[in-house]
Amino acid sequence: MSTExxxxxxxxxxRAGGAETLTKGDFQSDQETxxxxxxxxxxxxxxxxxxxxxxxxxxxxxVFMTGIGCAGRFAYYMDTYGMHGIHGRAxxxxxxxxxxxxxxSIWVVTGDGDALSIGGNHLIHALRRNVPIKxxxxxxxxxxxxxGQASPTSELxxxxxSTPFGVSDHxxxxxxxxxxxxxxxxxxxxDRDRRHLSDVLRAAAQxxxxxxxxxxxxxxxxxxxxxxxxxxxxxxxxxxxxxxxGQPIRFGVEGERGVxxxxxxxxxxxxxxxxxxxxxxxHDPTTADGSLAYSLARLADDPTGPTPIGIFRDVRRPVYGxxxxxxxxxxxxxxxxxxxxxxxxxTIA
Amino acid sequence: MTKAVEERERVxxxxxxxxxxxxxxAGTRFTDATAVLGNDLATLPNxxxxxxxxxxxxxGVSAFQIHFASRDILTPGDTPNxxxxxxxxxxxxxxxxxxxxxxxxxxxxxxxxxxxEKAGYESNPLEDGSLTAFRVxxxxxxxxxxxxxxxxxxxxxxxxxxxxxxxxxGVLSWxxxxxxxxxxRWIERKFASKPAVAQANLAAFKAGWSFGETTELxxxxxxxxxxxxxxxxxxxxxxxxxxxxxxxIAASVRSRLQLLLASYPITPASELLxxxxxxxxxxxxxxxxxxxxxxxxMALGASFGGRIGVTATSGPGMDLKAETIGLAVALELPMxxxxxxxxxxxxxxxxxxxxxxxxxxxYGRHGESPLPVIAPSTPGGxxxxxxxxxxxxxxxxxxxxxxxxxxxxxxxxxxRIPAVEDLPDIDPAFARARAGETFQPYVRDERLARPWxxxxxxxxxxxxxxxxxxxxxxxxxxxxxxHARMTALREAKVAGxxxxxxxxxxxxxxxASLLVIGWGSSEGTIRAGARRARLEGHKVALxxxxxxxxxxxxxxxxxxxxxxVLVPEMNSxxxxxxxxxxxxxxxESFCKVEGQPIFASEIEREIIARTxxxxxxxx
Numbered sequence: 001m002s003t004e005x006x007x008x009x010x011x012x013x014x015r016a017g018g019a020e021t022l023t024k025g026d027f028q029s030d031q032e033t034x035x036x037x038x039x040x041x042x043x044x045x046x047x048x049x050x051x052x053x054x055x056x057x058x059x060x061x062x063v064f065m066t067g068i069g070c071a072g073r074f075a076y077y078m079d080t081y082g083m084h085g086i087h088g089r090a091x092x093x094x095x096x097x098x099x100x101x102x103x104x105s106i107w108v109v110t111g112d113g114d115a116l117s118i119g120g121n122h123l124i125h126a127l128r129r130n131v132p133i134k135x136x137x138x139x140x141x142x143x144x145x146x147x148g149q150a151s152p153t154s155e156l157x158x159x160x161x162s163t164p165f166g167v168s169d170h171x172x173x174x175x176x177x178x179x180x181x182x183x184x185x186x187x188x189x190x191d192r193d194r195r196h197l198s199d200v201l202r203a204a205a206q207x208x209x210x211x212x213x214x215x216x217x218x219x220x221x222x223x224x225x226x227x228x229x230x231x232x233x234x235x236x237x238x239x240x241x242x243x244x245x246g247q248p249i250r251f252g253v254e255g256e257r258g259v260x261x262x263x264x265x266x267x268x269x270x271x272x273x274x275x276x277x278x279x280x281x282x283h284d285p286t287t288a289d290g291s292l293a294y295s296l297a298r299l300a301d302d303p304t305g306p307t308p309i310g311i312f313r314d315v316r317r318p319v320y321g322x323x324x325x326x327x328x329x330x331x332x333x334x335x336x337x338x339x340x341x342x343x344x345x346x347t348i349a
Numbered sequence: 350m351t352k353a354v355e356e357r358e359r360v361x362x363x364x365x366x367x368x369x370x371x372x373x374x375a376g377t378r379f380t381d382a383t384a385v386l387g388n389d390l391a392t393l394p395n396x397x398x399x400x401x402x403x404x405x406x407x408x409g410v411s412a413f414q415i416h417f418a419s420r421d422i423l424t425p426g427d428t429p430n431x432x433x434x435x436x437x438x439x440x441x442x443x444x445x446x447x448x449x450x451x452x453x454x455x456x457x458x459x460x461x462x463x464x465x466e467k468a469g470y471e472s473n474p475l476e477d478g479s480l481t482a483f484r485v486x487x488x489x490x491x492x493x494x495x496x497x498x499x500x501x502x503x504x505x506x507x508x509x510x511x512x513x514x515x516x517x518x519g520v521l522s523w524x525x526x527x528x529x530x531x532x533x534r535w536i537e538r539k540f541a542s543k544p545a546v547a548q549a550n551l552a553a554f555k556a557g558w559s560f561g562e563t564t565e566l567x568x569x570x571x572x573x574x575x576x577x578x579x580x581x582x583x584x585x586x587x588x589x590x591x592x593x594x595x596x597x598i599a600a601s602v603r604s605r606l607q608l609l610l611a612s613y614p615i616t617p618a619s620e621l622l623x624x625x626x627x628x629x630x631x632x633x634x635x636x637x638x639x640x641x642x643x644x645x646x647m648a649l650g651a652s653f654g655g656r657i658g659v660t661a662t663s664g665p666g667m668d669l670k671a672e673t674i675g676l677a678v679a680l681e682l683p684m685x686x687x688x689x690x691x692x693x694x695x696x697x698x699x700x701x702x703x704x705x706x707x708x709x710x711x712y713g714r715h716g717e718s719p720l721p722v723i724a725p726s727t728p729g730g731x732x733x734x735x736x737x738x739x740x741x742x743x744x745x746x747x748x749x750x751x752x753x754x755x756x757x758x759x760x761x762x763x764x765r766i767p768a769v770e771d772l773p774d775i776d777p778a779f780a781r782a783r784a785g786e787t788f789q790p791y792v793r794d795e796r797l798a799r800p801w802x803x804x805x806x807x808x809x810x811x812x813x814x815x816x817x818x819x820x821x822x823x824x825x826x827x828x829x830x831x832h833a834r835m836t837a838l839r840e841a842k843v844a845g846x847x848x849x850x851x852x853x854x855x856x857x858x859x860x861a862s863l864l865v866i867g868w869g870s871s872e873g874t875i876r877a878g879a880r881r882a883r884l885e886g887h888k889v890a891l892x893x894x895x896x897x898x899x900x901x902x903x904x905x906x907x908x909x910x911x912x913x914v915l916v917p918e919m920n921s922x923x924x925x926x927x928x929x930x931x932x933x934x935x936x937e938s939f940c941k942v943e944g945q946p947i948f949a950s951e952i953e954r955e956i957i958a959r960t961x962x963x964x965x966x967x968x
Contacts, residue, residue: 029812031824060807065650066814076812076825081804083653084814085646086676092643096650096658097804100609100634104654104804122646125639321634333769335631336602340595340766344385344531345585 022053029079035070040191040217041138045077048136051198055105055205062105065094067114069145070219071138074109088119091126094133099321105205108135113143116152116172123212124181129320130209136201137174137214138191141302142223155302160222175312176297178212179290185211186293187311191218192231196242196309203311209319216303229304239303243296243310248280251306259299267295269306285314352562357571359418361426362521364514365443366435366456367404368397368411371514375433376413377761378518378535382527383417384586384763387575390417391873392588392761393425393946396700405467410442417525419574423873423880425760427948431524433517435459435490437468449482454520456513458491486567488560490516497556503545512553519557525571529558582765589728589757590617592764593687594624596735598631601657603736604743604775610659611636611647616699617755618663618689641666645673645686652682653813655779655803657739661687663755664697667706671714674748678718678839679815681791681799683742683749685735690754692944701944702755704869705920708927710750711898717836719843721745722898724752726872729764731757734895740775745842746798752897754919756946757870777801782808790823797842847899853907857890858883863959864911866936868894868924871917871947878952887960894924900931908934913959915939917947 027049035041052062062080066072068087075082081104085093090108098106108126115123115137126133142160143149149162153174157166178186185207189200197215204211216227229239241251241259249259250272258272258280272280285293293312300307362379364372373394383390395412402409416426431452434440436459447453460473474480475487494516498509515536522529532554540547561567587595601608612622614637626635634651638644641662648658662670667688677684690706692698710722721741725734731753738749780800782788790811791799802809811823819826820834855864867875872893879889892907894900908914908928914936916925922938929936939955941947 031812058807060810061805063804068815072814075814078812079810081810082812082814083650083680084812084816086672086815089642089646089673092638092646093650093653095636095643096609096611096647096652097654098650099636099647100607100651100656101654101804121639122643125643333602336599337769339598339628339631340769341583341585343585344381345583345766346385346387347583348387348579348581 022056022058024049024053026059027052027079029077031076033077034073036221038220039070040140040219041070041074043191043194044136044138044197044215044217045074047194047197048201049078050194051201054202057105061103062107063097064107064109065090065097066109067111067119069111069114069143071109071111071114072145088114088117089122090114091119091122091131091133091135095126095129095131095320098131098133102132102322106133108133110135110137111144112137112139112141112151112153112174116174116177124177127178127181127183127210127212130184130317131320132209132322134204134207134211135213137212138217139174139214140217140219140223141171141226142219144219144222148222171302173297173301174212174214176294178214179294179297179313183212183313184209184315184317185311186313187212188214188216188309190216190227190230190309200311203314207314209317227303230307230309239306241299241306241308243283243285243308243312245283245285245311248277248282249296249308250280257306259296267299269299285311288315352567353569354572355569357573358420359416359422360431360525360571360573361414361416361429362431362433362525363412363414363429363443364433364517364521365410365412365439366433366514367438368402368409369404370411370435371511372411372413372435375514375518376415378532379521379527380415380761381535381586382522382529382531383415383525384584385531386528388417388419388573389422389576389579389763390415390586390761391422391425392416393756394759405436405438405464407438407442407468410439412439412443417573419576420578421576422762423877424946424949427950431521433521435513435517437465437470437474440474441468441470447483450484452484452486453480454486454488454517456490456517457487458489488520490557493556493560494553497552498549501545501548501552504549508546508549509553512549515550515553516557516560519554519559520561520567522554523558523561523570524567525573529554579763580765584763584765586761587728587732587764588759588761589725589731589753590620590624590759592729592731593735593751593753593758594621594628596732597625597657597659597685597739598628598633599732599769599772600736600739600775601631601633602769603772604657604739604777606743606777607632607634607656608659609634609636609648609651609656610661611638611644611651612661613638613641613644613666615641615663615666617691617758618661618666618687620758621661621687621689641669642673645670649673649677649680649682649684652677652684653680653804655777655801657683657685657743659685659687661689663689664691664693664699665695667709667713674720674750675714675716675718676815677748678714678720679818680813681746681839682801683739683746685738685742686748686750687735688750688752689758690752692755692942698944700755702870702946703919703942703944704752704754704871705923705942706752707868707897707920707923710752711927717840719840720748720750720898721843721846721896722750722752724869724895724897725757726869726893726895728757728760728762730895732764732767736772740773741846743775743777744798745796745846746801747843752869754870760870779803780806780809782806789821791818792821793838793842796845797838844899847902850896850899850901852903853892853894853901855890855892855907858888861888861890862912863888863956864890864892864908864914865917865952865956866892866894866908866914866924866928867917868897869918871919874947874949875917875952877949879956881949881953882956882960885957887957889956889960897924897927904928905932905934908932908936913937915955915959917941917952917955919947
């Protein structure tokens with residue numbers, strides 16, 4: 001079919017005919033957005049629509065697949081192809097599409113309940129298979145659409161409608177989980193930092209294979225301020241540990257703090273002046289051994305203090321479905337005839 | 350010495366032994382030789398769910414039955430004429446189904462004190478006179494096989510022990526004059542990389558054949574002439590799984606769409622994954638998914654992209670797929686769900702057959718979510734059903750459930766190979782952009798099918814999802830009248846398929862007052878049972894349903910044309926319930942829920958109980 005031209009990397013930036021002239025407007029559907037006023041989803045949607053033209057992929061080559069939850073509505077607002085699926089199953093739906101249509105750029109939008117609770121199995125398997133899909137995990141640490149129950153990322157002790165005496169289930173750390181699932185690209189960013197968000201999305205799009213991007217997303221109705229430590233002007237510089245490839249990991253208002261490896265092998269936060277620049281751990285997301293990425297993920301279990309953001313891991317591994325058949329490969333009538341007659345046959349006149 | 354040759358019209362042979370004795374292999378080899386000889390045949394494997402149940406116990410008995418004849422065969426046979434018993438447990442487990450006069454061929458080497466105890470025998474039935482009603486042949490198969498194999502360079506004692514099934518096969522092949530070259534070629538091919546094992550198996554097979562020919566133990570050779578009443582054409586032997594996979598591939602070729610099968614390992618549906626995963630050269634993609642839910646999702650995702658998305662499962666796997674099938678109903682995308690039914694509830698009896706998913710297939714989703722349901726009735730018929738399921742799925746943009754069962758999947762029969770050019774062309778009729786027009790994803794054609802607009806097509810960007818869609822535009826809608834309209838449209842679309850469902854064919858004796866109507870794999874036994882009743886002078890009408898939803902358009906008329914209607918099925922009366930509710934006809938049920946196919950003798954009995962013999966028998 002003429003609409004399918006293989007480029008070998010559905011997710012990577014391309015220059016298609018006329019695509020240079022794409023604008024944010026080309027990615028905005030005619031549907032009215034219906035998230036609550038002040039929802040972090042608006043910021044992410046706007047950033048995605050703004051950044052999409054940069055990829056140079058025309059909207060008809062892009063597919064957004066979503067699960068259930070507030071984030072699930074995302075598909076309706078992009079003027080691309082879209083499928084609003086069922087709770088937790090978007091990675092499975094996307095795997096079926098990605099493994100047979102390598103000409104498409106496929107994005108999955110999901111939430112913490114969708115991806116980590118009901119859809120946990122699909123998420124980890126899409127990551128370990130390295131399916132060429134970009135998964136944007138909107139983490140607001142709460143169930144929003146069902147009006148305020150604890151999610152698998154809700155912090156211990158949190159009072160919610162379903163946990164009047166406080167959350168007692170230990171939360172997931174999505175970045176650590178994705179690393180444990182052998183994801184080849186894992187990043188974390190924040191809804192309110194458009195530049196950082198766009199940079200991370202760009203890197204995810206460049207990545208061949210599965211990318212998981214955790215986006216801290218504020219729910220102003222049921223969990224307002226969950227990420228204040230990383231978003232509020234007065235405190236954010238002290239708490240954002242920005243990971244930059246090849247750079248020593250420093251943070252703080254003046255860059256006065258840093259990350260070092262302690263004698264027991266774990267990572268520790270320290271005053272940089274105490275140990276000197278050379279002692280600080282340098283970030284390298286491309287090492288095959290994911291232990292640094294994992295240790296960084298474990299630096300903060302919930303984002304109430306210093307928390308790493310950026311790209312934790314970006315490595316190459318064979319991409320799922322590459323080289324699989326396409327419709328051009330469906331056999332001819334004569335080959336079918338041969339298959340039907342395979343083995344011992346006999347003829348009755 | 351010259352032996353008598355007796356002619357037989359039909360014979361049922363059952364190979365039975367421990368699950369490690371290779372009975373399935375002996376049976377399938379005998380089947381292939383029988384098919385090539387030109388007998389009509391039907392087979393039924395029967396094995397325990399455990400891969401290796403404790404050796405020598407009743408739980409570990411594995412059996413393979415073949416019914417072959419010089420005229421058309423409808424079933425794998427009720428009771429065996431010949432039982433090959435490789436150990437005491439195999440004899441004991443199968444005794445209840447043997448009728449007096451049957452032949453028993455026993456491996457006497459295995460009737461040791463210990464094996465007899467394990468099977469629960471207090472004395473050796475080969476010696477205590479308890480088998481006087483049968484023709485018993487005691488053959489020291491283990492000893493004879495070992496002797497035949499021990500001279501072969503490189504063959505171990507273990508190889509000798511494992512080749513005794515080939516010895517038994519050799520004996521039976523001689524008894525029924527099966528061609529040896531088919532089996533010998535197979536052995537050479539199968540063990541091409543292990544010459545010593547190939548030699549051992551060949552030696553065992555030939556030793557068995559020679560034993561039959563020379564020993565005085567077996568005094569008669571039987572001849573079953575080739576079948577002559579079968580339509581002309583080229584035939585091969587297929588089981589339901591093979592036919593189903595061929596049907597799916599054929600539909601892929603005729604629609605020029607790639608086939609994607611996503612499946613999670615489950616007995617017995619896994620066999621379809623194994624079959625199709627070998628067909629990469631046909632562009633077939635297979636995914637072993639992380640779970641049943643994902644398998645359904647992957648199939649649907651591929652369908653969104655313009656492929657033929659198929660998922661296959663059995664038993665509890667169907668429960669898990671319900672959510673995704675419901676999404677496919679809302680999305681109105683093509684998808685095929687193969688349900689190889691097995692005995693339930695829950696894990697039930699994974700290797701045993703049943704027809705108890707009918708109402709679940711038609712109704713088993715939340716909300717009003719109609720979809721077409723198709724059920725093949727013979728192993729070869731699985732080809733047509735698979736092709737038709739894909740055709741309907743594409744033409745009507747709908748998920749289709751294909752209800753096979755364990756019996757059909759593993760049972761085999763000769764199949765007339767269709768001419769590729771006779772298979773209908775399937776036109777996916779993908780949506781195309783029209784200049785100046787806004788694309789409407791839920792506008793409908795004359796069959797109420799919506800456009801299939803593929804991602805990648807410029808100008809057709811659209812969003813679909815599980816939220817209720819506004820008619821025509823496909824936008825999200827909670828409007829009351831729209832939901833009612835969409836519900837009616839989805840219902841009418843599926844109901845409208847009846848326009849192209851072939852009418853029920855009725856095979857009726859003149860003046861018959863009893864209609865026997867069945868569905869799925871019981872067609873053969875129903876016809877065989879009716880044939881017997883007719884021979885005894887009973888008049889009966891037969892009909893078999895292949896399209897369960899929507900039903901053939903003349904179903905009501907057919908039911909009302911008879912005084913009594915009998916519905917035999919391997920469940921507690923599901924088709925009967927459907928027919929009663931749809932047509933207000935007082936149908937009667939014959940239900941069998943034993944994990945075993947219905948027997949022809951049971952159908953015969955049920956027909957006779959409801960009809961009076963008139964004009965005497967024609968026997």
